[in-house]
Structures are given as C-alpha cells and as structure tokens.
Amino acid sequence: AVAAAMRLGAFLSALRPALPLLLGLSLGCSLSLLRASWSHSAAEERCLVPGPAALPARGAPPEAAEGRPGPGHEDFRPRIVPYYRDPNKPYKKVLRTRYIQTELGFHERLFVAVLTSKATLNTLAVAVNKTVAHHFPRLLYFTGLRSAKVPHGMVLVAHGDERPIWLMYETMNYIHQHFGSDYDWFYIMQDDTYAQAEEIKALVTHLSINQDVYLGRVEEFIGGDEQARYCHGGFGYLLSRSLLLKLHPHLDSCRNEILSVRPDEWLGRCIIDFLGITCVSQLQGQHYHTYELAKNTEPEKEEEEEFQAALAVHPVSDMTLMYRLHKQFSRIQLDRVYQEIQDLQMQIRNLTALTPAGEAGVTWPVGINAPFLPKSRFEVIGWDYFTEQHLFSCPDGSPKCELSGASKADVSEIIESAVEQLNHRYQPLLRFSKRQLLNGYRRFDPTRGMEYTLDLLLEAATQKGHSHVLAKRVSLVRPLSKVEIIPMPYVTEATRVQLVLPLTVQDLDFVANFLDMFAMNTLDTHDNALLTLLFIYHPYDAQRVGQVDVFAGVKAMVGELEKRYAEVKIPWISVKTEVPSQVKLMDIVSKKHPVDTLFFLASVWTEINMEFLNRCRMNTISNWQVFFPVHFQEFNPALVYRGEQTASSNTDFLRDGHFDRHSFVEACFYNSDYMTARTKLAADILDRDEVLESMEVFDVFLHYSGLHLFRAVEPGLVQKYTLRSCNPRLSEELYHRCVLSNLEGLASRSHLAMALFEQEQANST
Numbered sequence: 001a002v003a004a005a006m007r008l009g010a011f012l013s014a015l016r017p018a019l020p021l022l023l024g025l026s027l028g029c030s031l032s033l034l035r036a037s038w039s040h041s042a043a044e045e046r047c048l049v050p051g052p053a054a055l056p057a058r059g060a061p062p063e064a065a066e067g068r069p070g071p072g073h074e075d076f077r078p079r080i081v082p083y084y085r086d087p088n089k090p091y092k093k094v095l096r097t098r099y100i101q102t103e104l105g106f107h108e109r110l111f112v113a114v115l116t117s118k119a120t121l122n123t124l125a126v127a128v129n130k131t132v133a134h135h136f137p138r139l140l141y142f143t144g145l146r147s148a149k150v151p152h153g154m155v156l157v158a159h160g161d162e163r164p165i166w167l168m169y170e171t172m173n174y175i176h177q178h179f180g181s182d183y184d185w186f187y188i189m190q191d192d193t194y195a196q197a198e199e200i201k202a203l204v205t206h207l208s209i210n211q212d213v214y215l216g217r218v219e220e221f222i223g224g225d226e227q228a229r230y231c232h233g234g235f236g237y238l239l240s241r242s243l244l245l246k247l248h249p250h251l252d253s254c255r256n257e258i259l260s261v262r263p264d265e266w267l268g269r270c271i272i273d274f275l276g277i278t279c280v281s282q283l284q285g286q287h288y289h290t291y292e293l294a295k296n297t298e299p300e301k302e303e304e305e306e307f308q309a310a311l312a313v314h315p316v317s318d319m320t321l322m323y324r325l326h327k328q329f330s331r332i333q334l335d336r337v338y339q340e341i342q343d344l345q346m347q348i349r350n351l352t353a354l355t356p357a358g359e360a361g362v363t364w365p366v367g368i369n370a371p372f373l374p375k376s377r378f379e380v381i382g383w384d385y386f387t388e389q390h391l392f393s394c395p396d397g398s399p400k401c402e403l404s405g406a407s408k409a410d411v412s413e414i415i416e417s418a419v420e421q422l423n424h425r426y427q428p429l430l431r432f433s434k435r436q437l438l439n440g441y442r443r444f445d446p447t448r449g450m451e452y453t454l455d456l457l458l459e460a461a462t463q464k465g466h467s468h469v470l471a472k473r474v475s476l477v478r479p480l481s482k483v484e485i486i487p488m489p490y491v492t493e494a495t496r497v498q499l500v501l502p503l504t505v506q507d508l509d510f511v512a513n514f515l516d517m518f519a520m521n522t523l524d525t526h527d528n529a530l531l532t533l534l535f536i537y538h539p540y541d542a543q544r545v546g547q548v549d550v551f552a553g554v555k556a557m558v559g560e561l562e563k564r565y566a567e568v569k570i571p572w573i574s575v576k577t578e579v580p581s582q583v584k585l586m587d588i589v590s591k592k593h594p595v596d597t598l599f600f601l602a603s604v605w606t607e608i609n610m611e612f613l614n615r616c617r618m619n620t621i622s623n624w625q626v627f628f629p630v631h632f633q634e635f636n637p638a639l640v641y642r643g644e645q646t647a648s649s650n651t652d653f654l655r656d657g658h659f660d661r662h663s664f665v666e667a668c669f670y671n672s673d674y675m676t677a678r679t680k681l682a683a684d685i686l687d688r689d690e691v692l693e694s695m696e697v698f699d700v701f702l703h704y705s706g707l708h709l710f711r712a713v714e715p716g717l718v719q720k721y722t723l724r725s726c727n728p729r730l731s732e733e734l735y736h737r738c739v740l741s742n743l744e745g746l747a748s749r750s751h752l753a754m755a756l757f758e759q760e761q762a763n764s765t
Contacts (some may be wrong), residue, residue: 074520077454107241110204110727112139112182113171115155115233116191117546118162119385122151124191129154132318133343135197137475138183143173162168167262169255176248186208186244189236194313194325198333203311204238206286213240214271217312218281220624221265230268231279234314235290275501290314297321299328308332368479383453385440386411411440418474420457425730431461438471449479489624494528495617496612497668499600499608502534503554505541506725507604511554518606523565527610529600533558533572534585542576579729582665583681583692583700586674595672603665603699606631606717612716616668619710626701627668629714631662639747639755657721658748659713662741664698666717678704694731721745 024363116125125141129151133139140155144162159170175186185204189195207213215238216231226356231237247270254270271277281288291310299321307313316322345366352362363370374380384393386403388411403411415437420430439455454474461467499518503511534550537543549555558570575588586601593599600616602608612629619627674697682706685691701709726738746752 037413070677073232076732106180106575107184108137108169108189109176110137110185110201112136112187112189113175114139114141114189115143115167115171116143118145118148120191121145121148121156122432123319124316124322127316127319128150128191128194131322132195132197136201138179141191142167142174154243154275162397163261165255165260165266168267169251172244172247176244180241180244180248184241186215186239186241188233188239189238190234190313190314191237192316193234194312194322194329195236196311196329196333199311200236200238200414203286203288207240207284209240210242211240211284212243212246212275214243214268214277214279215237215283215288216279216281217269217288218279221269227278228268228272230265230272232314233262233264233267234292235292235312237279238288243271246269246275284371288312293321299324302328318538337715358681365477366480368477371451372447381443381445384444384671386440386442388437388440390413402405411437413441414476414478415454415456417455418454418476419458421476422472428463432458433461435459435469449477452476452478454664458605475565475728488686489621496596497529497613497616498593498597498598499529499531499602500534500586501531501602501604501647502536502582502585503551504536505538505550508550508554510604510722512557514604514606514608515557517609519561519565520608521607521615523561523568525610527613529608531570532589534569535574536585536587537574537576537580538581539576546655549603566652567646579693580727580729581693582696583678584689586697587678590671590678591673593671595670595675597668599671599674601665601667603719605722606666607718612714613713615716618672619712620668622670622672623707625708625710626670626673626705628698628709628711629666629668629718630659630711631663631666631714631719633657633663633719633745634742635745635747635751640751642755642758657718658744660719660741660745662737662744664696666714666733667697669697669701673705674700677701677707680704693729695732696734 015203032563063138065535108202114128121143122140123739129139129141132669133154137686138158142157142168144160145158148156148158150156153200157171157174159167159174160166161170171188173615185207187195187200207215214231217235217237218229219232221228221230250270254266258266258269260266260269268279287446289306289309289311291304291307291313302308313325316325348366349362353359355361372381373381386392386407391403391407392399401484415434423430433548435457436516437454440456441453442450452475454476455471457469457471457472457576459467459469481764482759499515504700518531521527535554537545537550541548541550553610558572561566561570573588573592575585577584583600584708587598598617598620600613616627616629619625677700681700683706698709701707723740724742726735726742728735730738745754
C-alpha cells in the first residue's frame with residue numbers, strides 16, 4: 001500500500017506541470033461543442049418557422065437579404081475572366097503598353113489651366129509662370145487671341161475668340177479632349193490669381209476621386225435660386241474627372257441656352273442645371289480657404305490667420321504684387337517647415353530616451369541618418385581637403401587644382417552658414433566674424449549627404465566692444481533632400497547601331513576573334529547592327545599596297561562573312577596617316593553616314609554582345625546624351641593564375657580584372673550630335689589641325705557640346721588581357737593614359753605582391 005501511494009504521488013507530481021494545459025483543452029472543447037449545438041438549433045428554427053420570408057432592413061438592397069453584396073459593391077468583387085479565342089478568326093498578337101502605369105489605367109494627379117487675355121499675357125501670365133508654374137505637374141495657358149506671341153517657357157493654347165463665355169467653352173472642350181483621360185483633377189484659375197501650388201497639390205491628395213467635385217469659393221447667383229451656388233473664377237476652382245466627363249455632353253446645350261456675362265457663373269449654371277451639383281468650399285473634411293486682397297495691400301504686413309491659410313489670393317493687380325505675394329507665402333511656408341522640423345526633432349529626442357540606447361542613440365543632426373559605418377578598410381569614405389582657393393582632390397587626378405565653379409560656391413556657402421549658426425547660438429553675448437579658413441574637409445556620405453569639417457579663424461566681439469581672435473572647429477551636414485526623377489526623352493531598343501572599328505597593323509592578330517564574336521552575337525541573332533572597318537595604313541605600307549596589302553587577310557575574312565551571310569555587307573574605308581587621331585578618323589566616317597546614325601566606336605579587343613548593344617541604344621539619346629562605357633579589362637593570366645589555372649570559370653565573372661577608367665576608346669553617340677560639336681570645335685581651332693592629334697571624341701563632346709556625358713562601368717564589355725601598343729606620336733596626355741592602362745591592367749596589388757614574393761624566394765634559393 002505504501003509503495004502504491006508513493007507511485008501515485010510520483011505520477012501526480014509529474015502530471016502537475018501539464019495540468020493547466022489539460023484543463024484548458026477540456027474547457028475549450030466543451031465550449032466549442034456547446035456553441036455548435038446552439039448554432040444548429042437556431043438554424044433549425046429559422047428553417048422551420050412558417051410564414052412569409054423575412055424582409056431586409058429598410059433601404060437595403062434585395063441582395064442583402066440573401067447575404068450577397070448590393071449593386072454598389074460590384075467593383076470590390078473579384079471576377080475571373082476566362083480566356084477565349086475564336087478559332088474562326090486569325091490570331092492577332094496583343095500589343096502591350098510600354099509602362100505598367102498605362103496598362104493599369106493610372107492617371108496623373110493634377111492638371112492646371114490658366115485663363116489669360118491680350119492685356120495680361122505678357123505681364124500677369126508671365127508672373128504666374130515664374131512663381132508657381134514649375135510647382136504644378138502640368139500647366140497650360142488659354143487665351144482667345146488668334147496669333148499671340150508666346151512668351152518664353154510658356155505653353156499657350158489660342159482659341160481665336162476673345163469672348164469670355166466662348167473662351168470658357170472652348171477651354172473645357174480642349175481639356176476634355178486632350179487631358180480628360182489622363183488626369184484625376186482639373187484646377188481652373190485666372191492669371192490675376194495667386195495660388196499656393198503645394199497646398200493645392202496637397203488638397204487633391206486628400207480628396208476621393210470617385211465623387212463629382214466642384215470645389216472653390218462659393219458665390220450666389222444674382223436674383224437666382226437661394227440654394228444654388230457657383231464657384232468664383234477669380235479664386236480658382238477644382239473639378240474632378242468624373243464631373244468633367246459627365247459635363248462634356250452638355251456643353252453645347254449650355255452654350256446655346258444659358259446667357260451670362262461672367263464665364264465662371266456660366267459654368268456654374270451649366271453644372272447645376274444639367275448635373276445638379278452646386279459649388280462647395282468644404283468637402284471630405286478639406287477646406288478651400290481664400291483671401292480677397294484690398295487695394296494698396298502690403299503682403300509683408302499681412303499677419304491675419306485667414307491670409308496665411310489661404311490657398312488662393314485674388315485680385316492681383318500687377319506683376320510686382322504677384323512676386324511679393326510669392327515671397328511672403330514662401331517665407332510662411334518655410335517657417336512652417338522649420339517649425340515642423342523642430343517639433344519632429346523634439347519628439348525624436350523624447351522617444352530616443354525611452355529606447356535601450358538612451359540619449360546616446362540620438363544622432364547628429366537629429367532626424368538625419370547616422371554616418372555610414374564601414375565594415376572593412378575598403379569601405380572607408382575618405383575626406384577631401386580644401387582651402388578657400390584650392391582643392392586637393394581633383395577630378396582629373398592631379399594633387400592640387402584651383403577651387404572654381406560649383407565647388408567654390410559650395411565652400412563659400414558652407415563658411416557663411418557656419419558663421420551664421422555660431423552668431424545665432426551665441427548672440428547677443430558674442431558676435432563672430434570670419435578671418436580665415438584654416439583647414440577644410442568634406443566627404444559625401446551616400447546615407448546622409450555631404451559632410452564638412454571646418455577649422456575657422458574667427459574674431460569674437462563682446463557687447464562691451466572687446467574682441468579676441470580664436471580658432472574653432474565646426475561640423476556641418478548638407479543632408480540629401482527629396483529624391484527627384486529627372487525626366488528623360490523616350491528611346492527604343494529598335495535603333496540600328498553602326499559599329500566603327502579602326503584597325504592598324506598592330507591589331508591584325510585580334511581581328512579574327514572580333515569578327516567571330518560579331519557574327520555569333522549580331523549576325524546569327526539578326527540584331528539590328530552594321531559594321532564598318534577603318535583600315536589605317538602607314539605611309540610606307542600605303543605605297544606598297546599594290547604589291548603587299550597588309551590588310552589582305554582581313555579583307556579575305558570579310559569576304560567569307562559576306563558569303564556566309566548573303567544579306568550582310570561590311571564596307572571598309574582606307575586611310576593613310578602616321579598619327580591615327582580618333583577625331584580625324586571620325587571626321588571621315590561621319591561624312592559617309594546619315595546624320596541620324598547611331599555610332600558605336602569600338603576597339604579590336606571589344607567582344608560585341610546583344611546586352612551591351614541594347615544598353616548603347618538606351619543610354620544614347622539624340623540631342624541629349626552620349627554614352628562612354630568603361631569596359632572590364634581582365635588581368636594578365638600569367639600573373640594572376642601563375643600556372644594553376646589558365647582561364648577564369650563562369651563563377652569568377654568580372655573577378656580577376658578591373659574597370660579600365662583610363663580608356664575612352666568605346667563610345668556611343670549620334671552622328672548629328674558629333675557634327676554639331678565638331679562644328680564648334682572647328683570654329684575654335686580655325687586651321688590648327690595639329691590640335692586634333694591631342695584630342696579624343698570624348699574631349700570633343702566634353703568641351704564643345706552641351707550634352708550629358710554618361711560615363712559608367714559596363715559589365716557587358718569584357719576584354720581579354722593584351723599588352724596595348726602606345727603610339728608615341730600622340731599627345732603626351734594620351735600616351736601617358738595608354739601607359740597607365742597597360743600598367744594597371746597587369747594584375748591587382750595582391751597578385752603583384754605574390755608574384756614579387758615568389759620571385760624573391762626563387763632568387764634566394
């Protein structure tokens with residue numbers, strides 16, 4: 001009995017930890033069974049109750065009684081649309097849009113129309129264009145003039161009739177026809193209206209696009225219905241896309257049936273009569289605040305809350321008043337932003353104190369990302385040293401260069417800002433003035449922006465007139481602001497690429513590989529690319545071309561390619577010169593091709609592939625941008641592998657080599673852009689053709705064109721290692737660049753160190 005009691009006690013002690021779990025499971029099962037029985041009995045009672053069917057609630061659709069959503073919910077029900085193709089109709093390829101935004105039917109946010117006249121086109125309309133036009137995504141000016149001279153930078157639509165009602169009618173028609181399917185909101189204003197562009201854009205982001213919106217400053221009709229209201233045109237008004245689509249069929253009837261002197265009153269009457277929608281100044285919790293200017297108003301002295309909250313101000317009598325209003329509202333907006341920044345910084349400090357890191361976790365400046373922390377010595381971001389006159393980290397690689405242009409303006413602004421911040425902190429006790437910049441350091445941190453460290457020699461003056469000279473170190477950050485997408489012209493991948501390959505006698509050993517790669521990657525794949533060979537004869541070889549042609553083997557290879565591909569013709573051009581200047585050679589090729597030709601200037605070591613050709617097409621934009629790729633140069637295998645491995649495997653792609661930043665041989669550009677830049681160069685150098693020997697095509701575009709020069713690493717251009725021959729007849733800079741390219745292309749530092757180490761060991765033994 002004692003043993004049984006002991007065994008029972010041991011069993012209960014082992015079961016005690018699991019007892020709450022067992023009780024919870026038992027209770028849960030019991031409750032679920034009980035609830036199931038209640039639900040079953042309730043369902044039986046509903047099914048067995050005699051009499052008529054239960055009616056839905058008042059106002060609910062019939063579908064609601066059956067548990068189905070009403071007719072207002074069709075847009076939220078998923079539907080599977082089965083694919084069906086009629087076998088009797090021929091198959092037609094579906095052409096899809098280029099951008100997903102177009103295919104999904106997305107619209108732009110806001111379109112702005114400004115009504116102007118002959119008297120104000122060159123005054124108030126220009127002021128609107130200079131103050132707020134660039135803040136709106138799309139803005140057009142509408143006038144009734146027939147042949148108006150358009151001021152610079154403005155897009156004007158002239159209807160040819162100056163009657164106000166007719167101008168409004170034609171404007172609404174034009175907006176519906178050209179932009180009705182592209183935008184969600186349409187803002188109509190006059191040129192004597194100042195509108196806060198950022199506030200208008202913020203307003204439409206808080207409004208639903210599914211409603212018919214007629215929003216503006218409410219005005220009563222003279223002698224009309226007390227309930228009907230229209231929006232005053234002087235303060236601007238907002239129309240939704242749905243309202244514009246419903247209004248368009250009735251515009252002709254409004255023009256013929258409604259008589260009015262004011263265009264805004266005519267439009268309001270049209271919307272009310274045919275759509276039953278009246279103007280409102282408040283919708284969905286958003287208010288359309290306006291402010292009416294009195295005569296001789298001074299915007300700088302306006303401190304009323306109504307003025308500061310206004311989205312639109314009217315009437316603006318002249319250009320000067322428009323600019324003063326813009327300055328005042330910009331100052332108000334700037335003060336709001338600064339106050340918001342201070343509030344956010346205070347909140348960050350308060351919240352950071354509650355984190356595990358405590359106050360030590362607050363970064364400087366508060367709210368800006370912490371500095372980048374490198375994980376190895378290769379990721380350390382270096383500092384550039386500068387003074388007020390010189391920069392000691394130059395773009396061309398020289399150790400010292402004069403501080404000029406944007407860099408000089410940047411340094412001057414930073415020094416001025418540093419002194420201003422010191423005075424703001426220590427006034428009125430101390431007043432600082434700059435004597436000299438002792439040392440300056442800056443670096444670009446991609447996680448936060450440009451960082452500066454300045455050692456300033458300052459003169460500090462007290463309130464009593466005493467002064468003292470002291471040195472002080474300050475740190476500043478120019479943070480990265482809102483990232484913007486730069487608009488670029490539209491380009492396609494269907495453009496034909498014209499390859500140009502200059503060849504000298506030293507290149508004969510590599511031509512066969514180039515032609516094989518060209519045939520495999522372009523001719524076999526039917527890529528839209530052509531090839532032109534440029535044979536560069538030395539004067540001695542040119543005299544003996546009748547007996548011995550040094551390029552006879554290359555011409556035979558070209559003939560074999562033309563036999564293999566009957567539709568392909570590979571022309572060649574023969575040139576006699578001692579100094580193969582890239583610009584002079586390009587001058588000859590340019591004259592033999594149309595102006596819209598897309599050139600790819602290649603080298604004999606280039607391995608052509610479709611991937612790079614597509615990037616050449618996309619990165620080269622006529623009259624906008626030229627592309628100079630940086631090819632990947634493989635290292636010398638004798639130094640890298642040292643007999644262990646003769647070629648890199650697929651997993652080592654772009655590993656045993658480097659991007660050759662000293663080479664500017666490869667280039668993609670349009671012939672028209674080259675001809676324009678070459679004309680400017682010819683006017684600059686006159687008849688001094690010897691200058692061309694020291695220039696490359698890159699220099700022509702850099703100094704004599706206003707195009708964007710896009711230079712980027714190109715993983716699609718991989719070149720095998722070869723020791724290039726540097727022509728000593730070229731300029732000193734080009735020769736030096738060629739020698740550096742050969743030296744840096746030997747191997748990496750680690751490979752060179754290992755080779756020297758092995759050589760020293762071999763010599764010691």
